[in-house]
Amino acid sequence: MTGLAPGAAGDERPWARLVDRRSVNRGDRRRAALLGALDDLLREQTLEQVNVAEISARAGVSRSAFYFYFESKATAVLALMAQLYDDASEATDRLVKAEGDPRQRIRGVIETLFDSVDRTPHTYRALLQARAAHPAVGELWDAGRAEFAALVAEMSVRERIGARAPDDDAAPDASALAAVLLDLNDHALERYALGAGPPRERHIDTLVHLWVAGIYGSPA
Secondary structure, three states: OOOOOOOOOOOOOHHHHHHOOOOOOOOOHHHHHHHHHHHHHHOOOOOOOOOHHHHHHHHOOOHHHHHHHOOOHHHHHHHHOHHHHHHHHHHHHHHHOOOOOHHHHHHHHHHHHHHHHHHOHHHHHHHHHHHHHOHHHHHHHHHHHHHHHHHHHHHHHHHHHOOOOOOOOOOOOHHHHHHHHHHHHHHHHHHHHOOOOOOHHHHHHHHHHHHHHHHHOOOO
8 A cells, every 4th residue: 555646735535634644735845755765765674674863864854844744654654555545446446336347347456456566565564564563553554444345345235236246145244245355455465565475466366266256156
């Protein structure tokens, strides 16, 4: 989840409102410098090894400037993940419109997530560390994910009403199903970012199968 393209002033995305202490301005050079410095350092060190003084020095700003924007280095990692969040938002928008083949829509969302991890694997690994070590970051992440879960649940209900998905006693609760499917995505992306589990395409194929079967009752 991430990128350094947070949105113009007056047009803040939900992720920016959750993460940043100040309104995000695309032209804010100090903020961009801090995130650029953090990104560079995470290519060389783990999040635990990086410190705020080092980030600030590399960005050419003071420590107080860092805390003007972010509560902690862990929160700054979330800001780095804004592009992944934006990518996921756009892909989810396409999914919930429920236009075209369901399997292709679902695959498009999942491939977008894996593409984002491929672009900045070091940042995603830092995110995993931040979520594990900082409860506040985990809460912010969960709040962002809840937005996606609500959209997926709403789409599932619409598909059931339209008789494109089964709606009987055997069908799981739409909200619970959405939460579990997103849990599967999170776990798969974590294993992939850490180099564990099956290769990328097998990861994606399996997730697509489970999503289609879960929502539509059949992989066909």
